[in-house]
Amino acid sequence: MAIAPIAALLALAWLPAQPQTAAPQAPRTLPAQRLEDVRFRPVFTGLPALDRPLAFGAWPDGSGRLYVVEQGGRLSSFERGPDGKGAGLRRELELEVSRLHNEEGFLGIAFHPRFAENGRLFVHRSLRGESRGRISEFQRRADGRIDPASERTLIEVRQPWRNHNGGQLEFGPDGMLYIGLGDGGSAGDPQENAQDLGNLLGKILRIDVDGRDEGLPYRVPADNPFVGPAFPGNTRGEIWAFGLRNPWRFSFDPATGALWCGDVGQDAYEEIDVVVKGGNYGWRLLEGFADFSPRSKRGPGDPIAPVVVYPHSLGLSVTGGYVYRGPALPCLQGHYVYADYVTGRVRALGVAAAGAAAEARPVELGKVPQPASFGLDDAGELYITSFDGRLYRAG
Numbered sequence: 001m002a003i004a005p006i007a008a009l010l011a012l013a014w015l016p017a018q019p020q021t022a023a024p025q026a027p028r029t030l031p032a033q034r035l036e037d038v039r040f041r042p043v044f045t046g047l048p049a050l051d052r053p054l055a056f057g058a059w060p061d062g063s064g065r066l067y068v069v070e071q072g073g074r075l076s077s078f079e080r081g082p083d084g085k086g087a088g089l090r091r092e093l094e095l096e097v098s099r100l101h102n103e104e105g106f107l108g109i110a111f112h113p114r115f116a117e118n119g120r121l122f123v124h125r126s127l128r129g130e131s132r133g134r135i136s137e138f139q140r141r142a143d144g145r146i147d148p149a150s151e152r153t154l155i156e157v158r159q160p161w162r163n164h165n166g167g168q169l170e171f172g173p174d175g176m177l178y179i180g181l182g183d184g185g186s187a188g189d190p191q192e193n194a195q196d197l198g199n200l201l202g203k204i205l206r207i208d209v210d211g212r213d214e215g216l217p218y219r220v221p222a223d224n225p226f227v228g229p230a231f232p233g234n235t236r237g238e239i240w241a242f243g244l245r246n247p248w249r250f251s252f253d254p255a256t257g258a259l260w261c262g263d264v265g266q267d268a269y270e271e272i273d274v275v276v277k278g279g280n281y282g283w284r285l286l287e288g289f290a291d292f293s294p295r296s297k298r299g300p301g302d303p304i305a306p307v308v309v310y311p312h313s314l315g316l317s318v319t320g321g322y323v324y325r326g327p328a329l330p331c332l333q334g335h336y337v338y339a340d341y342v343t344g345r346v347r348a349l350g351v352a353a354a355g356a357a358a359e360a361r362p363v364e365l366g367k368v369p370q371p372a373s374f375g376l377d378d379a380g381e382l383y384i385t386s387f388d389g390r391l392y393r394a395g
Contacts, residue, residue: 031328031329031395032329032331032332032395033331034331035331035332035335035348035363035365036363036364037331038329038331038332038348038365038394038395039365039366039394039395040346040365040366040368040383040384040392040393040394040395041392041393041395042390042391042392043084043086043383043391043392043393044066044078044080044081044084044085044086044391045085045086045390046081046083046085046086046087047078047085047086047087047089047391048089049389049390050068050070050385050389050390050391051070051071051072051074051389052070052071052072052105052372052387052389053068053069053070053071053372053373053385053386053387053389053390053391054069054070054071054105054106054107054167054372054373054385054387055067055068055069055108055109055373055375055385056068056069056373056374056375056383056385056391057375057376057377058376058377058378059077060111060115060116061115061116061144062116064079064080064378065077065078065079066078066079066080066086066377067092067109068385068391069106069108069109070106071097071099071105071106071107071372072097072099072105072106073094073095073096073097073105073106073125074091074093074094074095074106075091075092075093075094075106075109075123075146076089076090076091076092077089077090077092078090092145092146093123093138093145093146093148094148095123095125095148096128097125097126097127097128098126098127098128098129098130098131098162099126100162101162101163102163103162103163103164103165103167103182103246104126104162104165105125105126106123106125107124107125107126107133107165107166107167107168108123108124108167108168108169108180109121109122109123109124109169110122110169110170110171110177111171112171112209113171113175115140119139119140119141120137120138120139120140120209121137121138121140121146122135122136122137122138122154122169122177122209123135123136123137123138123169124166124167124168124169124179126159126162126165127156131158131159131160131161131162132156132157132158132159133156133157133159133165133181134153134155134156134157135153135154135155135156135169135179136151136152136153136154137150137151137152137154137209138150138151138152152217153217154207154209154217154218155179155200155205155207155218155238157181157200157201159184159185160184160185160186160191161184161185161186162185163182163185163186163246164182164183164184164185164186164245164246164264165181165182165185165246166179166180166181166182166246166247166248167180167248167249168180168247168248168249168250170250170251170252172206172252172257172259173252173257175208175210176206176207176208176221177206177207177208177209177218178204178205178206178240178250178259179204179205179206179207180204180205180244180247180248180249180250180261181200181201181202181203181204181205181247182201182202182244182245182246182247182248183201183202183244183245183246183283183284184201184202187266188266188284188292188293189202189245189283189284189296192284192296192297194242194243194244194245194283194284195242195243195280195283195284195285195296195297195298195299196297196299197226197231197232197234197235197236197239197242197299197300198232198234198235198236199236200236200238200239202242202243202244202245202283203236203238203239203240203241203242203244204239204240204241204242204244204247204250204259204261204275205238205239205240206221206224206238206239206240207219207220207221207238208220208221220237220238224237224238224239224240224277225239225240225277225278226239226278240275240277240278241275241276241277241278241279241280241281242279242280242281242299243279243280243281243282243283243285243299243303244261244263244273244281244283245263245264245265245266245283245284245287246263246264247261247262247263247264247320248262248263248264248318248319248320249261249262249319249320249321249373249374250262250275250320251320251321251322251323251374253322253323253325253336253351253355254323254325254380255323255325255334256323256353256354256355257355258274258323258351258354258355259274259275259276260272260273260274260275260307260320260321260322260323260336260355261273261274261275261320262318262319262320262321262338263281263283263306263318263320264317264318265287265288265312265316265317265318266284266287266292267287267292267312268287268288268290268311268312269287269288269289269290269309269310269311269312270288270309270310270312270315270316270317270318270340271288271306271308271309271310271318272306272307272308272309272318272320272336272338272349273304273306273307274307274355274356276304278300278301279301279304280299280300280301280302280303280304281303281304281306282303282304284296285298285303286303288306288309289305289306289309307349307356307357308338308349308357308362314340314343314345315340315342315343315345316340316341316342316343317340317341317342318338318339318340318341319338319339319340319341319371319372319373319374320338320374321336321337321338321339321374321382321384322336322337322374322376322382323335323336323337323351324336324337324348324380324382324394325380326376326379326380326381326382327379327380328379328381328395329381329394329395332348332382332394334350334351334358335348335349335350335351335363336348336349336350336351337365337374337382337394338374339368339371339374339384340371341370341371341372343367344367344368344369344370344371345364345366345367346364346365346366346367346368346371346384347362347363347364347365348362348363348365349361349362349363365394368384368386368392369386369387369388370386370387370388371384371385371386371392372384372385372386372387373385381393381394382394
């Protein structure tokens with residue numbers, strides 16, 4: 001099966017002789033000077049234990065507060081505190097969610113680029129009592145809290161099974177909202193959703209939340225790749241890229257705008273992709289570079305090869321991260337940092353200006369227990385949320 005080439009295709013991860021585990025201590029005063037010495041260490045230890053935190057970032061109103069999302073349905077904000085331990089945890093929004101499966105719950109959040117002005121934020125969650133996911137908009141009240149009664153539903157997606165829900169929401173540099181959805185679950189994409197442009201499963205979507213098309217609570221951008229008379233009437237114009245199994249976490253490189261995505265594997269391989277407009281990322285025809293079900297339904301275009309593939313001997317569930325562009329760790333700048341949820345290993349791969357791998361192999365950055373997601377603070381410093389209930393910072 002043909003695979004479309006991209007620059008610097010493959011960087012195979014490897015097992016270091018003696019991987020180091022993050023110690024439960026405060027960050028060092030001096031940051032690491034060499035890439036090999038960067039580690040993620042617990043921070044904000046003054047906060048109570050969090051319930052499976054899976055999103056973190058700067059509360060985008062200029063207040064200096066930070067936020068954390070817990071999978072059970074809570075969005076909270078807090079202060080750094082004078083001792084760096086974190087303080088003043090405040091509940092901002094609490095939603096009912098389904099928790100029947102490990103991959104359900106409060107799955108993603110994105111603040112409107114003009115949140116400080118308009119108070120709009122967007123949430124992806126699993127609905128209680130249903131096998132269905134919902135992307136909604138909420139509005140901030142005059143007192144600064146998020147109004148749960150302000151919910152406006154944008155998209156609801158029926159989930160044939162309760163796993164592979166994706167979850168990520170992220171505004172791109174273009175101001176559009178990007179949405180990650182898994183292939184519908186079970187195993188092996190039995191409904192062949194990921195290659196089918198007639199549904200939203202196994203895709204990354206792109207919508208305009210500042211406009212509305214007739215009959216829709218959002219606008220489908222006219223420059224999306226599958227919009228127009230050239231495509232069958234059942235084609236979903238919201239699709240930006242397809243052929244993904246479970247794009248759990250993705251992010252935009254703040255320097256280049258490249259969209260980096262960790263796509264969770266099936267039987268043998270985990271992969272990192274650089275996602276481009278209209279790209280076909282191969283699932284379920286391929287898993288990584290290997291044939292999986294090559295005679296299955298096939299969407300348009302040759303599959304685009306992953307940037308990184310690693311076998312299940314080295315990890316079992318990739319957690320996509322960020323290209324680091326922060327000031328505190330010059331040695332880490334220009335590296336895409338990602339992790340594996342099962343093994344806890346964290347890795348850094350140098351990237352090129354064109355949005356591809358620039359180095360042959362990633363560098364090991366030790367371990368974090370159950371790394372569920374990554375986040376950035378208002379200075380661009382990099383954090384990991386862990387299902388051990390803690391937050392970790394690179395240093």
